[in-house]
Amino acid sequence: MLCAPLVCALLMLVLAALTGCAQSSGTDGNGNGDGEGEGNGHARRTPPGPVPTRASGYGLVFLGIDECSSFGRESFAEVPCTSERAAARVLARHDGGARGGQPCPATTDFVLHISERRPSADEDGDGAVPQGYACMRNLEPPHPGDPGGGGGPRTIVGDCVYGAGAGEVRETACDGTAENVPEYRVTAAVAKRPDCPASTELFVQLGGAEPVGCARPL
Incomplete structure (x- = not known):
């Protein structure tokens, strides 16, 4: 094509600009998009964020809630709940001493007292487990903490007691299978003694928000 020098120079600049746009359009030699450019109909993928991790679990919190212990109340260990050694599950876990501390759930079967020690794994990695106690429930029956079961750290509605002398009563199994009848x-459990039913003949100290147990003779 014949043209004046000035016109040819302008045409060459226009062609160079068009060629540069085509190379930066995000297409390959066949005109297919690579999926990364803006406005090509495909959303950009955001890199996945970190997966949340559990705040508790076997080995992360020593006898945390829903974790399990092996057999024995004097000598015990934390074990996976799927282990054949697992005997009881943690219903609640508190620091400090059980006397004067927070009460265990009503159906707790027994309490594990945890003395301060330094195991290989602990809550925060400082090599120490503070003194505390764990409220435990057996994985299998019997459940002495159930109403009428004759045991557990708390006396609750449905439990049975017998006179132990000097104005003291103690819990025993309601079905008569225990040593004490x-x-x-x-x-019932009430806030004050006057709130008990008329059939009440014995008041039992329960603790909690309704500390008075109303008991009638069997």
Whole structure:
């Protein structure tokens, strides 16, 4: 094509600009998009964020809630709940001493007292587990913490007691299978003694928000 020098120079600049746009359009030699350019109909993929991790679990929190212990109350170890050694599950876990501390759930079967020690794995990696206690429930029956079961750290509605002398009563199994025969059953828990039913003949200290147990003879 014949043209004046000035016109040819302008045409060459226009062609160079068009060629540069084509090379930066995000297409290959066949005109297919690579999926990364803006406006090509495909959203950009955001790199996945970190996967949240559990705040508790076997080995991360020593006898945390829902974790399990092996057999034995004097000598015990934390084990996976799927282990054949697992005997009881943690219902609640508190620091400090059990006396004067937070009460265990009503159906707790027994309490594990955890003395301060330094195991290989602990809550925060400082090599120490503070003194505390764990409220435990057996993985399999019997459950002495159930109403009428004759055991557990707390006396609750449905439990039975017998007179142990000097104005003291102690819990025993309601079905009569324990060594001591049941004499009274706790039928209600109230805030004050006047709130007990008229059939009440014995008041039992329960603790908690409704500390008075109303018991009637069997």
